[in-house]
Amino acid sequence: MIPVGDHMAALLGREVKMVKDWVEKGVGSINDGDLVLLENVRFNVGEKKNDDALAKKMAELCDVFVMDAFGTAHRAQASTHGVAKFAPVACAGPLLAGELDALGKALDNPARPMVAIVGGSKVSTKLTVLESLSKIVDQLIVGGGIANTFIAAQGHNVGKSLYEADLVDTAQKLTDDAQARGGDIPVPTDVVCAKEFAETAEATLKNVAEVTDDDMIFDIGPDSAAALADVLKNAGTIVWNGPVGVFEFDQFGEGTRAIALAIAESDAFSIAGGGDTLAAVDKYNIADKVSYISTGGGAFLEFLEGKQLPAVAILEERANNQ
Amino acid sequence: MSVIKMADLDLAGKRVLIRQDLNVPVKDGKVTSDKRIPAHHRTLHEGWCQSHGDVSSGSPRRRRVQRRVFHDPCR
Numbered sequence: 254m255i256p257v258g259d260h261m262a263a264l265l266g267r268e269v270k271m272v273k274d275w276v277e278k279g280v281g282s283i284n285d286g287d288l289v290l291l292e293n294v295r296f297n298v299g300e301k302k303n304d305d306a307l308a309k310k311m312a313e314l315c316d317v318f319v320m321d322a323f324g325t326a327h328r329a330q331a332s333t334h335g336v337a338k339f340a341p342v343a344c345a346g347p348l349l350a351g352e353l354d355a356l357g358k359a360l361d362n363p364a365r366p367m368v369a370i371v372g373g374s375k376v377s378t379k380l381t382v383l384e385s386l387s388k389i390v391d392q393l394i395v396g397g398g399i400a401n402t403f404i405a406a407q408g409h410n411v412g413k414s415l416y417e418a419d420l421v422d423t424a425q426k427l428t429d430d431a432q433a434r435g436g437d438i439p440v441p442t443d444v445v446c447a448k449e450f451a452e453t454a455e456a457t458l459k460n461v462a463e464v465t466d467d468d469m470i471f472d473i474g475p476d477s478a479a480a481l482a483d484v485l486k487n488a489g490t491i492v493w494n495g496p497v498g499v500f501e502f503d504q505f506g507e508g509t510r511a512i513a514l515a516i517a518e519s520d521a522f523s524i525a526g527g528g529d530t531l532a533a534v535d536k537y538n539i540a541d542k543v544s545y546i547s548t549g550g551g552a553f554l555e556f557l558e559g560k561q562l563p564a565v566a567i568l569e570e571r572a573n574n575q
Numbered sequence: 576m577s578v579i580k581m582a583d584l585d586l587a588g589k590r591v592l593i594r595q596d597l598n599v600p601v602k603d604g605k606v607t608s609d610k611r612i613p614a615h616h617r618t619l620h621e622g623w624c625q626s627h628g629d630v631s632s633g634s635p636r637r638r639r640v641q642r643r644v645f646h647d648p649c650r
């Protein structure tokens with residue numbers, strides 16, 4: 254907490270009081286105008302369980318509760334949901350309101366074709382997202398470890414790559430379903446491999462059918478990237494969450510770079526969200542060419558799925574029952 | 576359905592509890608990338624202006640819930 258408080262104080266040019274044990278002891282005496290930074294809500298027992306007793310203690314601290322953390326709006330926890338039930342007034346802060354407005358407008362009636370890129374390490378953590386998005390979008394592109402499971406589903410060896418053997422059938426079904434709807438979930442035709450996960454690892458370009466037992470797939474190859482770039486160029490709406498390779502290491506970053514540049518050059522309305530994705534947006538310097546950048550990762554994806562975000566639902570309920 | 580927005584409220588003299596996302600990378604006691612913090616500062620700044628008409632003339636009682644200081648592995 255201290256580094257963040259110091260940083261804030263410097264940016265705001267004001268003193269920032271910091272309070273650690275605020276749930277039990279309260280915040281002490283504060284004067285009009287004081288700015289108090291409270292210790293990480295995640296440290297509180299009952300936070301994750303959305304405990305009512307904890308939420309009430311939080312609510313008692315204030316006249317107005319402002320929910321401004323879009324990134325956690327998909328979680329019903331004491332500080333995102335419970336407190337909003339009990340606070341005298343509960344409202345959305347400008348960041349949250351801005352996200353809801355922008356994403357809602359973009360997805361209400363998206364320009365077609367709509368393309369989603371879902372990267373990241375595991376199918377399991379993004380399975381429902383993949384299932385829902387594959388029904389909404391015209392083309393779903395998978396990347397990273399997720400793509401490896403789809404590559405395995407095509408019957409290819411993925412060597413020592415990160416993949417989930419128990420989800421190969423699921424990946425196959427997603428692809429079959431997409432094709433039945435006239436879409437597709439393409440897998441890379443060429444990949445960049447290495448023998449170890451390291452900054453200095455030597456990158457080798459291979460046809461996807463030539464991956465050997467000791468290979469690890471860390472990126473898509475230039476042919477695959479060019480094919481995806483084509484799809485992106487012709488898209489009406491692009492949703493990007495998750496890099497397609499280990500772009501932190503430059504030798505495995507070309508695929509993600511190609512995707513980023515294609516998004517930047519596309520006339521499509523583009524939305525990017527998620528921590529890794531934003532790091533890629535930064536690294537390849539396309540922030541000003543992406544139509545909308547969301548600060549949410551999981552919340553962003555759940556919004557795309559059309560799910561009701563619990564922290565937003567309670568704010569709506571409170572607004573309705575005024 | 577819609578929500579109440581902070582911008583629509585009169586915050587003068589109010590105690591405001593703001594839930595923010597402050598999970599920023601920290602190394603050796605310093606924030607190394609502050610992309611999130613300036614965005615949240617605008618919220619503080621706006622709240623401030625809302626309660627006083629301008630930033631310099633005193634200020635409301637404010638409180639914030641600090642969110643996550645370190646990288647959140649769940650995201």
